[in-house]
Amino acid sequence: MKISLSKRTLKDGRISLSIEYYRGSEINKEGKRRHLKSFENLETYLFSNPKTPAEKKQNKEGLEFAENILSIRKAEYVQGKFDLKNTTKAKSTFLNYFAEKTKEKQEQDSSNNYGNWFSTLQHLKKIIPKNTIFDEVDEDFIKKVRHYFDNVARTKSDLPLSQNSKYSYFNKFKAALRSAFDEGYLSINYSSKIKSFEQAESQREYLTFDELQSLAKAECKYDVLKRAFLFSCLSGLRWSDINTLVWNEVRDEGEISKINYRQEKTEGVEYLYISAQARELLGERQDQTDRVFRGLKYGMTYNTEIIRWCNRAGVPKHITFHSARHTNAVLLLENGADIYTVSKRLGHREIRTTAIYAKIVDKKMKEAAEMIPTLQINL
Template sequence: MKKISYRLVYNRKNCLNANGKALIQIEAYLDRQKAYFSTHIYVRPEEWDARKGQIVSHPQEEYLNRMLDEFLLRLQYIELKGWKEGKEVSLSMLKEDAPMEEKKDFFVFGRTYVEHSRRKDSTKNNLSTTLSLLSEFSPKLNVSDVDYPLILRFERFLQVRHLQTNTIAKHMRHLRTFCNEAIRQGLLSSDSSPFVRYQIKTTESKHAFLLPEELQKLENLSETAISSSLRHTLDAFLFCCYTGVRYSDFIKLRKESVVYPDGTHAWLTFKSQKTGVDIRIPLYLLFQGKALKLLKRYPDKEDFFCLKPNPTINKELVRLGRLAGIEKHFSFHSARHTNATLLIYSGAKLTTVQKLLGHRSIKTTQVYGEVFSQTLVNDLKKCKF
């Protein structure tokens, strides 16, 4: 029996697109002939390991590698199905059936939309995270399968995962984005959209932040014996507590992001992935320069700024919280809330904190002045009645 061999090929045309990325394809080989199938996945050269044939150093590497495996399995399934039906195994058989298979598949459709969207990288990562969760919930899904009963089951799946109401709402908004795009592409009718009947539920947002004594517990934990992987996660989290940097910005930092304008004092400079605002943070002035001390632990700054996917990091933070004896649930984004809250508590003006965080509106920054009751006490103590 003839057997088609498959392998993943990166940047076959040796040409990067405008974003500095190239396509990953599947090469099918049979009888000295080859055929190529697009995976619709584009990555940068440094994000592809040719020896292992997989994506590396990418925020969504686990999810994308799983999708590459699914692509390979889909082609192998078409080959096996044709063999069982008595068809002659050939590359043309794959070409005939693969496009039809791709057109129906929700994840191929969703990933293609994300890759070619003009949205910001942070938004693309969030959309991909929703696709990853949906894939865990239902590994095989066609666009036409996404109906009202399915999103109710998906909502319940997220609740069982103990996701908060607003986090679930975020994933539902992402799913609605995919459904709206499917309608625009004619893959789904507007009448059959599940979001005609489904209402996204939200609650008033409460920002999780660490109190000074809780931050101290993590700092003390930093001096104890923990694995190098956990230490990296802890150091990155503490760095963001001292600087207010988002996860999406942290993983984009490079050694060139740390500059010395006067030759002595270190500043962190970067453009926010979310807002596009240029941010400059005087590292030597914030929290007694603790962020700088952390940086000195990592001679290769690129290693420090390279983190695992956000969901993995958050799981490790749960472990670190337990080791430090902190009962409060917090995530990597809590570092940003901690930074803002403690700066205001220490007497920094709202406009200063707004500039450091890169907020476009002062209203966004004002939230942090309301969550810590001790801030109110400190302000009243300064008043003369």
């Protein structure tokens, strides 16, 4: 097979570069010779008549890039690695791979998780050339991406990324590298070779029992949303696990009910006992494979309704669906549950994750606030 650089003039006058793979020729049924060719578009273009120094420089760099790819392809063929029908994984582009992983998250409908993957992809497109293949991924490449998130990346409001955004986006990038290693796109697990960002402690919005009671009495436009949110408050289940919950995961054992499920976020198998009231929110049992909260979906419509529902209930807080999970943790701790039990119920891998909630309900700190005698103040 002959591998060469092909140039094609476009209508706008530019020259498009691609790799041509020529596998000889054959005689068809009509007795005509047909040449067997395939092309790999490099998405690299040259000026047909460069005039300025910038255009000449672009032509030089584009041609060097194309010739480098040509050399790589020839070496692959000699080594027996080249497959016309299946480009080797190492030659897959990183951004296409990350986009596929992002699409997988969207299909799993994991709300915030998909949103973070999508945002990460938009940032990576700004720092990683679209033709970058896995063979070009090394420690310097990863350090360059880390530096971008730490010092260059901006929000839509043109502000530097928050510490937690850096933490989240870079971890998605590392997750893709780890997955690529597991699937054979990379021969080295680079995700373990570079330090991630520290996660900043964030404020966790939650509902007090009285506020939760007000919500339970207030009108919500969507019954399935109200039941799912209150169920999360009583059980601690994440949105993603509630959204995918099916009836064969709900076990009714006499007067006791529990949920046997696999956490979408951690993929760990969990066995969660739920209260009688939480079980009532699930409704009557349906077919084993039916979703429990049929019709529940993630989107602006339901997110907005949560805010309106809170307004009707007189709850002056910015509450999201995930706030229900925070509410469950706080209410359990306030009512005497030990931190280990709460950690197990929430499916946390590390107790320090749960310890954040313990700070919220620190009774000694609350008592200390009232220790100083009342002052007689004249203003």
